Amino acid sequence: MDRLTSMAVFVKAVDLGSFAAAAAALDLSGPMIGKHVRFLEERLGVRLINRTTRRQSLTDFGRAYYERCRLVLAEAEAADALAADQLSEPRGKLRVIMPVHFGRRCVAPILLQLAQRYPALELDLSFSDPIADLAEDGCDLAIRTGILEDQAGVIARRIARQRMVVCASPSYLEMHGWPRQLGDLGSHQAIIYRRSGRVVQPWLFPRGDQAAV
Structure with a gap:
């Protein structure tokens, strides 16, 4: 039996005066x-309640x-209430890393x-474009654009789609x-967005149901 549950049953029996x-x-x-009262008595090795067919009374112990x-x-109860309070209202430090422009314009205001x-x-809040290592950087949440190549040890969710334009x-x-x-x-000059020295992805242009590079 659970000792805390047995304690609660014992206290209720004393408060109400009968089993x-x-x-x-x-x-x-x-x-x-x-059974709950006997469990406590056997665990403690001492009688808690003197009980007859007509009445019950507590021993000195x-x-x-x-x-x-009590x-x-x-x-x-206070510990449970503390946990419930933590769940009802977010508290503590939340460390978030996000892309510079997208983060400042879209995420930070929220x-x-x-x-x-x-x-x-x-x-x-931290603003940077390179892919972050959450464990190494001590972040709780990283918001990133593009394809997440390595998802090992992280929970990833798509929150929005970003469309690139020429x-x-x-x-x-x-x-x-x-x-x-x-x-x-091919004959024009271009400024291409790179991340960590690499082009994020080739330019893709829709053509019907397919994409042409």
């Missing part, structure tokens, strides 16, 4: 109440043990609203002309 009343209050059978059990159960809603939550300044187009078809791009 029958405790059984009704706890939705247990009368014999089960007796039982009275002292009853008071201690304290233990109150502390257990996190700041979250911090305003939960004052006990402390945000530690654009050019009016002065560039005036100097070099407009590309009319995909093949024309």
Whole structure:
């Protein structure tokens, strides 16, 4: 039997004055109440309750043990309440790393609203584009764009889709002309987004249900 449960049954039996009343209050059978009390008595090696067919009374040790059990159960309730409070309102430090531009423009405003809603939550925000090692960097959450190549030891979720576009300044187009078809791009200059020295992915352009590089 669980000792804490048996303590709670014992205290209820003392508070209500009989095993029958405790059984009704706890939705247990009368014999089960007796089993919990006997479990404590056998574990302690001492009688807690003097019980006859008409009445029950605490022994001297039982009275002292009853008071201690009340304290233990109150502390257990307080501990459970603390855990429930932690679950009901986020608190503590949340370390988040995110891409510079996407993070500042899209993610940070949402996190700041979250911090305003939960004052006990402390945000530690980092902005960088390289792929982060959550364990090495001590991060709780990393928001990244692109394909996650190594998912070992992490839980990954897609939160949004990002669409890349090809654009050019009016002065560039005036100097070099407009590309009319995909093949024309090969003769144009381009500024390509790289991550950790590598092009993130080739340029893909939709063509019907397929993609052409």
